[in-house]
Every structure is written in C-alpha cells, then in structure tokens.
Amino acid sequence: MNPFYIRLAALLACVAALACGPAQAQATEPATMTNTAAYDGGEHQVLVMLRLPAAHYRPDASYGGRYINDSGRGARHRRAEALARQHGLTLVDDWPMPLLGLDCYVMRYADSDNAERIITLLTRDPQVEWAQPVARFSGMGMAEATPAAAAQIPTAPPAATTATATTATTATAASDALYPVQPAARYWHVAELHRYTTGREIKVAVIDSGVDAGHPDLLGQLADNANFVDAGPAPAENHGTAVAGIIGARAGNGGIVGVAPGARLMGLRACWQLPDLATRCNSFTLAKAINYAILNGAKVINLSLSGPPDRLLDRLLDIALERGISVVGAVDARASGPSFPASHRGVLAVASQGDGAKAGAAAAQATAVQAAPPSRALLAPGNDIPATAPGGRWSFVSGSSYAAAHVSGMLALLDELQPGATPAQLRALLQPASLIAGNIDACAAISRLVRNCSCACPAGILTQRSVRP
C-alpha cells in the first residue's frame, strides 16, 4: 500500500478520535473553564467586559477563518487574568460576545468586599468597557405544578408527521386527551389555525431551564438542546419542559397540542431548577444563550423570566430586535420595580390572562414601567395550563411564563405566513388598535394573513373581548 495513504488513514483515524471525544460543552462557543460557580446565583461575582479587537487579516495558513477562537484568545485571557490580579479578583469564567465586540469575564471578589466598590474600580480601568453585577432572574411560573389527570395517559404511537399537518392536525388533536382543556384550544382554537399554519421550520429559542427532549410530545421537536449553565448535558426540568411543550408540543401523542407544533425549538438551558422547584437564571448564563440564539437563526426568543434591568442583556436584546428577531418577555405582576426583560423597548411583554385584577395590574405595571415602551402588555392564557412535564408526564401550570409561551407560539404561526415581518409588524397583527388592553384574537390575527380563512372562533372572540371594561 502506498505509504502516503497509510499516513493519511492514520491521520483520519486521529481526526475521528479527536472529533468523537466527549464534547466539553453543548454550545458552539467553548468555555475555557469547566465551571459550576458561574451558576451559583452570581454570589460575590461581577461581569467584566473587555473590548474584543476587530477581526482582521492574519497571514498564517493555519488560520481557520474564525478570528474569535483561532487567534488572540490566549492573549485576551492573559490580559483578563492580569486585570483580575490587579484588583484582587479571581477569574471564574469567560465567553466571547462577538456580536457586541466584547469578551465577557466572570470574576469573583472576596467575601469581605462589595460589588459596588469593585465595579467602581474596574470601570475606571481604560481596558474595561464596563463592569456590572451578576443579576439574578427568576422563572415566572408558580413553583408548584399540579399533576394533570391525564398524566396516566398511555403514550400513543408517534405521529407520522407534525410539521405539515393541516387537516391532520385537527384530526390528531382529538387524540390528545388534554387538548379540550387547553386554553389555547378553548380560546384560540389552535387546531383550526393549524390548517393554515403550524409555525413550520420557524426556530423558537426557549431560553429557560432544561427541556425534556425525550418527552413523547417533544420528541423530534428540538433543533438544539444546549446547556449554558454547566458542562453536562441539559437535564429535564419543570419550567423549561412546560414552556417548550406549550410552544411546540406535537399533536397526536395523547397529551397536549403546542400552539406551533411545526416550529423547531431551540432548547437553550440558561436557568436551573432549585430544590424548591423555583427556576433561577443569571445575567451571564442568559447572555450566553441569547448570544447563541441570535447567531444560530432564532426567529423568536422566549424569555419566561424576570429580574432587574441588566446592561449586558439590554445590548444583546437590542441586537436581536435589530435583526428582526421577536423577543417575548413574561411580566412579573408582583414586582415593585421594572420587570426586565419585559420592560425592554421592543420586547413583547406578556401577562397572564384570566384573573382580571391581576392582569390589569400587570398591564398597568408593564405600562408604568415603560418610561420606555412597551406601553401595553399582551394578555394570554396563563392559568391552569396543561403542559408537558419531565419524565413523560403532564401537569397543570400557572404563571405569566406560560402566557409568554403562548405568544411565542403565536408569533411562530404568524412568522410562517409572513416570513419577512418585523417584530413590530407581528405585534400589530396580534394586537390591532381596535382591540384593547393587550388581548389577542388569534383567529383574527391569522385571518389577516390568509385569504378565504374559514377560521371561525366565536368562543375565542367572545372570551377575548369579554375582557373589555
């Protein structure tokens, strides 16, 4: 045998062995350090943004075309380490944010120190673009979920197809035992809407806790299942699994029908489940996931969470919106201050519909928060929603998290019919000026885009309009 081919075979074997080794992270951006401290809620940590040099010419033949990872990364890391040492900090983690022209570093300060002092010092350093606290965010679902009666429903055989289901979707909805009790069925008649659109191939980023990709209603629905919290695979967690199912559960599996069963879900784990079942995230994990969603073709980003205003997330959301990505945020009706990211200009703020007083308060809060718009929060079903739960189960969930998930699903439906529409145009379709107080008329929204639409949703229209004063 030609020695060249023997050498080539050996090289290929080496390449295969390296490529098939265990992946360090699920995301394409490799973390330089395996880190669990980054998701401990950001205790005694600050985020430090250093400017990333602009990509430019390098003559070496080995340069793979990707400036961010191929060159200069080590140099930038050394600079960050020196900066950390200079201020008595420890470098914990880092992530390049080329969309912002920044490298984001997590640095830990001593227990005896305080974040404000460190941030003031760092901000004075000419190398630092800005420094900020690691803010905490919470999922906007109630921590306790009630198991659905249908949880014992045996799993039906997998449906042959979901994405192109038109009349088939209506038919298979009948085999989903929980469909009749889904508010999306009662008020929005989604199975009827699926005759015209299922959100086919629209990428919806579910930036949340881990999604149970093996759930019968979610099998094959996830385009990604990446973990931005730690180095392992994304675990199945309650909040993320419920949100993903409400948006994109496929029909015909004995459980629920997602608002957009044809959508491709991007399960991006940026939050984690606490022992009391509450859902927690932080600025750093969310930023990594939003950065990934923007770079990987998301058309809708669902953020069923809330927390304090955050500069890093602000900048990333601006870029997402500039690129025509719709961003949906859940309103925290109990918050005394701004409910971020729902309060961010251009984000579709969604409150839970059903409880008039609570919804009104949420809408008022969302309005009050808006020194920057949105001036009106959308209202969507968010109480006693049958949803997918880890372990192939279903449960009833409540909270504005799930209202936001309904709106993300609706946006995917509209996106399929109107691919070039901007987030503002989609919002106008969902909430025309003729309707008040953020109510969504799903049938009317689809009818505006489909000729000869026979979508008759009298119950939905009545219910939606019944919220009028």
Added chain:
Amino acid sequence: MRPVRALACLLLALLTPASARAQVDLSGSVALQSEYRYRGQTPGDGGLSPQLTLNLDGAGGWYLGGYASGVKVGAVRGYKVQAYAGYAQRMRSGWSWEAGCSHIGYTKLHVNDFQECYGGLSGERFSTRLYYAPRYLGYPARTLYGEIGVFYPLHPRLNLIAHAGLLHNLSNGTWPGIPANSRYDARLGVSIPFGDWTLQLAREQGQDDGKRYMYYPVHPSKRWSAGVTYAF
C-alpha cells in the same frame, strides 16, 4: 530590509512602558504545515513547513504583525518573511471592516519580494478580502486577489473550514507563478480545536494553467494538506 524594520517596530512596541501598552494585545501562533502553499501554488517540491506569527492589536483598531514560514524555492530551503499593518473597525452589525498593507520577502530569492494592500470585511463566520499588488512576486505584473473564507461549527469539537480565492492578472504578459489571466484556488476541510491547539485537515484544489517555470514543478491539482497550530 523592510521586514527587519517592521520587526523592529514590533519590538519597539513591546519595549514601551507597560502603562502605554495597557490596551495592546500580543498574540501569536506556531504551526507545522504538511507543505507550504500560497494561493494555490507550491514552489519547489514541498515538504513540511514550520510557521510563526506574531500580532499586536491596539485598542484603537490599529494592528501590526510579522509572519515567517519555511519555504522551499527550487532546491533551496529558505524563509518567507512578511510584515503587515492595518486598521480594523467593528461595525454595529457585528461585522468588521479593515484596510492594510504588507511586505512579503523571501530570504533566498529577493527578486520575488513584493508589497500589496488589501481591504475587506469579516464576520463571526466568514471573511472576504481584496488584495492589490502593483508588482506581484517582484515582476511588473499588477494583480488582484479576491478571497472568501468560511467557518461553520458542525459540532462543538469539529468545525468546517472553506476557502476560495481568485488571482487575476491585470497586466499583459506571463511570469513565473502568475497566471496569464486568472487562477483560482479552493480549500475545504475540517479544523478540530483542542484547547490552544488546532488540528486541520483539508482538501486543496488549484488550477493548473499549463505553464511551467523553474521553482514551480508539476504538482497534482488536487491534494490533501494537514497542519497543527498552537496559539498563544
């Protein structure tokens, strides 16, 4: 010697006080390539090629660097030495534009030394540049070289890399290593990051214009290449 002057500038920058260098990043790489190949052509009969790159980035967008590569020209082993400098600026879209010039010299064949200037755009996963040389490879030939590079992550541990270039001769006449009109080169491969190390394997394709010159022996137009790089 211009490359020596450029390297002196590099050293001068390194020797400036630390406070002045606060926003200057020094980076570099060492690599071993299966052969030296430049715009689709391999002078000499190939062989392993060691490479070194040093780069300085200033906070304002200015950059300069030096590059050296082992090269076999005919039967003589020597070095290609390149000094480059330019300005790059990131745009709001996340893309960057840049403009710069470089001097390329050959330690064993100074007759081939030449200068060229370039401009281009880069994004997270692509780069494209146009180069103009008034005397390509030291001959009275004005050339344009356009290139596109693409990077695509197939897996966290496996990236697709692709490159295509077209060298166009704006002058009438033929000289060694320069096409009478145009010549393309293409490269498709994978890169595997391994910490600070990167392994690359690629299939290269060039265009044989049928002209034979000293220093440019006949090589197959399609061939494999491999390389390993350590970035610091």
